Amino acid sequence: MSDPVQQVREEFGTWMKENLVGEFACLKWRGTFGDDEAYPELRKKWEQKLGEDGWVGVGWPEQYGGRGYSLPQLVAFNEEYARYGGPGRSGHIGETLFAPTLIAFGSGAQKERFLPGIRNGTEYWCQGYSEPNAGSDLSNIKTKARVDGDEWVLDGQKIWTSLAVDADWAFVIARAEPGSVGRQGLVFLLIPLDQPGIEIRPITQITGGSEFNELFFTEARTHKDNILGDVGDGWKIAMALLGFERGASTLGQQMIFANEVNEIIKLAKENGKARDPIIRQRIAKAYAGLKIMRFSALRMLSTAESGEMSAEAYISKIYWASWHRDLGELAMDVMGSDAEVMANGEFNALQKMFLFSRADTIYAGTNQIQRNIISERALGMPKEPRGTKS
Amino acid sequence: MAYPFTEDHDMIREAVRAFAQDWYDGGKGSEKVFKSGTGFDLNAWQSLSQELGMAGIAVDEEYGGAGLGDLGRVVVMEELGASLCSVPFLMSGGIATDLLQSFGTDAAKAMYLPRVAAGKITPAYVEGVDGITLDKGQLSGKITHIAFGNAASHFILSFEMEGEIALGMVMAANPNITVSTETTMDPTRSLSSVEISNLSLDDVKVIGTTDRAHLQTIVDRSFITLAAECVGGAQACLDMTLEYTGQREQFDRPIASFQAIKHRCADMFIAIEAARSAVLNAAVAEENEKTDAALIAKATATEAFFKVAGDAIQLHGGIGFTWEYPLHFFFKRARANKSIFGTPEDAYDRIASGLFGDAA
Ligand SMILES: Cc1cc2nc3c(=O)[nH]c(=O)nc-3n(C[C@H](O)[C@H](O)[C@H](O)COP(=O)(O)OP(=O)(O)OC[C@H]3O[C@@H](n4cnc5c(N)ncnc54)[C@H](O)[C@@H]3O)c2cc1C
Numbered sequence A: 001m002s003d004p005v006q007q008v009r010e011e012f013g014t015w016m017k018e019n020l021v022g023e024f025a026c027l028k029w030r031g032t033f034g035d036d037e038a039y040p041e042l043r044k045k046w047e048q049k050l051g052e053d054g055w056v057g058v059g060w061p062e063q064y065g066g067r068g069y070s071l072p073q074l075v076a077f078n079e080e081y082a083r084y085g086g087p088g089r090s091g092h093i094g095e096t097l098f099a100p101t102l103i104a105f106g107s108g109a110q111k112e113r114f115l116p117g118i119r120n121g122t123e124y125w126c127q128g129y130s131e132p133n134a135g136s137d138l139s140n141i142k143t144k145a146r147v148d149g150d151e152w153v154l155d156g157q158k159i160w161t162s163l164a165v166d167a168d169w170a171f172v173i174a175r176a177e178p179g180s181v182g183r184q185g186l187v188f189l190l191i192p193l194d195q196p197g198i199e200i201r202p203i204t205q206i207t208g209g210s211e212f213n214e215l216f217f218t219e220a221r222t223h224k225d226n227i228l229g230d231v232g233d234g235w236k237i238a239m240a241l242l243g244f245e246r247g248a249s250t251l252g253q254q255m256i257f258a259n260e261v262n263e264i265i266k267l268a269k270e271n272g273k274a275r276d277p278i279i280r281q282r283i284a285k286a287y288a289g290l291k292i293m294r295f296s297a298l299r300m301l302s303t304a305e306s307g308e309m310s311a312e313a314y315i316s317k318i319y320w321a322s323w324h325r326d327l328g329e330l331a332m333d334v335m336g337s338d339a340e341v342m343a344n345g346e347f348n349a350l351q352k353m354f355l356f357s358r359a360d361t362i363y364a365g366t367n368q369i370q371r372n373i374i375s376e377r378a379l380g381m382p383k384e385p386r387g388t389k390s
Numbered sequence B: 001m002a003y004p005f006t007e008d009h010d011m012i013r014e015a016v017r018a019f020a021q022d023w024y025d026g027g028k029g030s031e032k033v034f035k036s037g038t039g040f041d042l043n044a045w046q047s048l049s050q051e052l053g054m055a056g057i058a059v060d061e062e063y064g065g066a067g068l069g070d071l072g073r074v075v076v077m078e079e080l081g082a083s084l085c086s087v088p089f090l091m092s093g094g095i096a097t098d099l100l101q102s103f104g105t106d107a108a109k110a111m112y113l114p115r116v117a118a119g120k121i122t123p124a125y126v127e128g129v130d131g132i133t134l135d136k137g138q139l140s141g142k143i144t145h146i147a148f149g150n151a152a153s154h155f156i157l158s159f160e161m162e163g164e165i166a167l168g169m170v171m172a173a174n175p176n177i178t179v180s181t182e183t184t185m186d187p188t189r190s191l192s193s194v195e196i197s198n199l200s201l202d203d204v205k206v207i208g209t210t211d212r213a214h215l216q217t218i219v220d221r222s223f224i225t226l227a228a229e230c231v232g233g234a235q236a237c238l239d240m241t242l243e244y245t246g247q248r249e250q251f252d253r254p255i256a257s258f259q260a261i262k263h264r265c266a267d268m269f270i271a272i273e274a275a276r277s278a279v280l281n282a283a284v285a286e287e288n289e290k291t292d293a294a295l296i297a298k299a300t301a302t303e304a305f306f307k308v309a310g311d312a313i314q315l316h317g318g319i320g321f322t323w324e325y326p327l328h329f330f331f332k333r334a335r336a337n338k339s340i341f342g343t344p345e346d347a348y349d350r351i352a353s354g355l356f357g358d359a360a
Helices: A005-017 A022-027 A040-052 A070-083 A092-105 A108-120 A234-244 A251-270 A277-304 A312-342 A349-360 A368-376 B007-024 B027-036 B043-051 B069-082 B089-103 B105-119 B212-221 B223-247 B259-284 B287-321 B328-337 B344-355
Strands: A124-127 A145-148 A151-162 A169-175 A186-192 A199-202 A212-222 B123-126 B134-135 B137-146 B154-159 B164-171 B178-182 B193-202 B205-210
Touching: A005 A070, A022 A040, A040 A108, A070 A251, A070 A277, A092 A108, A092 A124, A092 A234, A124 A151, A151 A169, A151 A186, A151 A199, A169 A234, A186 A212, A186 A234, A251 A277, A251 A312, A251 A349, A251 B344, A277 A312, A277 B259, A277 B287, A277 B344, A312 A349, A312 A368, A312 B259, A368 B259, B007 B027, B007 B043, B007 B069, B027 B137, B043 B089, B069 B089, B069 B223, B069 B259, B089 B105, B089 B123, B089 B154, B089 B205, B089 B212, B089 B223, B105 B205, B123 B137, B134 B154, B137 B154, B154 B205, B164 B212, B212 B287, B223 B259, B223 B287, B223 B328, B259 B287, B287 B328, B287 B344
Parallel strands: A124 A169, A145 A169, B123 B154
Antiparallel strands: A145 A151, A151 A212, A169 A186, A199 A212, B134 B137, B137 B193, B154 B164, B164 B205, B178 B193
16 A cells, blocks of 8 residues: 555545544534534544544644645545545634644744644634724724733724634734734734633624624733734735635535535435426536536646646635535525425524525635636736725 | 646647647638638648647557547647637547547557548548438438538448447448538538438448447547537637727726626636636546546536627627627637537436436
């Protein structure tokens, strides 16, 4: 067994088969889109289980406790995870967004301090970017940061912060140079959430759950050393982090999508919608979309290391988001009038997916922002004019 | 060089692009073909097949081809599509090559493949499984809408024989075969009816036999070539649109600065890149996924081309609606590609049958 990719498949596949059992068996396929609030404690325990056997951060270099997996190995890892119905990862913000950023921009001491908590499943992270007046226009953030002795002090508000209730730390962009505007004068700070200066208020979502929250900072404090890069580097680091949102994990996400498509096919067979020619066309199209996403991801990953955004990388977000939103609509149309009914008083997985997928076209850059990015950066069309207020 | 291409592919792309741009000359090539009334360009085909050796791109090396398979063909066809070249590559380098390589006996391969690869013969496929009958050693039937039928030197006929499907090669110039060029909306790719009356089996060289299902599979897979043409054509439409909207001004600014135009272009780009992925996926797919992948490529790419060509006309305004501006040729080719070898709906229907394990 010399093929390193095959080796990952066999070793990790076996591990999944042997470990996603017993008390963890109920987690299969849970905790994904729209289901983030399922079994929060047990999923953290699962994260620790993964960590114990070295399955968190497999893409990080070995010196930081990772396995140094190559991209094809990462793809295999994510696919095996999803193949066995691995639950939504409580630690994904830390593992796939924050850690790569920390590895790229952090000091040795910072890496030593923060990577083990992520790897062991003992410290959880959330992303404090958006504010009430800084959504698509992220550079409009107003949260203020100033140094007081050997601490940073923060005042302001974040919003739509996913999973903050379950997190221990937030990475936050804030304005450190008074009077600065736009991308200048920003800092990228790491803030412990359990402190008097921070109030977290859950926001109830379209699903009835509250996966995201408001974060209020009133003289919230963090040690002076908890800054990545320097004052003024905040924008650059914040954007680099968003770059890590694309990547190998999309392959795992696609296995979950594939599972959803299979569920829809199964249901259509059961309830007779499989005989509806229009539904058949839509299901075939959804299936075609899955194959297209998979191949686009392979194209994207093959060029990812060059650092240049390839054509297909630009379409990735808007393509999967729109596809998934359409899949939600398809799922409801296949359910037919049953789609209206909450059996046992709860949404089933397809209903949750339908509702939550409305967010897919909003977070991580709305579809409109994606089109702006594509037209300006991939196609070289003129940039949107800014207003004159700021 | 981006995945899944190699240096060989890049070299071929450059060669075909240079040829195609030269031939096409900003739309003049299509206009010439239109004026000729033939729906194909013999000189261009001779140059592409005989001088550049492109007809044999997918023919195995042992038969004098380049052995570059579907992926090589995708490269060629994208470039031909981008300039809307009126050459019967789709038929000869595409499906005829596939039929010979999949079903041909060793003798048939040795006899025909080297000549296909060298551009000495140009076979077109005539699907006669349901339309050509064999009676007392004679074949008869009329099949319509054969792409590049009037450009073919030979036809590969499929017909039922002794409970099997036989594939027979026959010279197009046979007195028992009448080829009539149809008048088509897309004037740059001919369609012909092929009427066969009492054609003696003695004139037909049976190259191999198969069954309906396997034949269908190979025909389906050859759609990858058509899908690649769509990607190339769509990309050309987007390129023209970007150039035009970048220089055309209204309200004292380039129309490309209007968000409605930017977003439409972004959508065109998304459709093209998705189709490109579908086509490349099909080109490199493993045996067990190939047919599905080819159907997906065909449906996705033909729809993308049509959408993009239509959008391109819209974003050009009045000039996009003129005959003089070449967009209409692309639009018409895109329309035609949606129904040649079945529609996108047909393809999705077949995919659905696979998913549901039934037949609609
Ligand atoms: C489920 C969910 C989870 C999230 N999790 C997090 C998180 O963990 N951390 C975090 O920081 N943020 C998070 N977000 C916030 C998310 O990033 C923002 O919602 C998003 O960036 C859009 O900002 P906004 O909501 O302020 O909308 P706006 O920016 O106000 O947009 C409103 C509408 O205007 C359109 N629009 C805006 N600007 C333009 C333009 N230039 N051209 C054309 N149209 C435009 C948008 O496309 C949208 O349709 C989350 C959001 C959701 C829905």
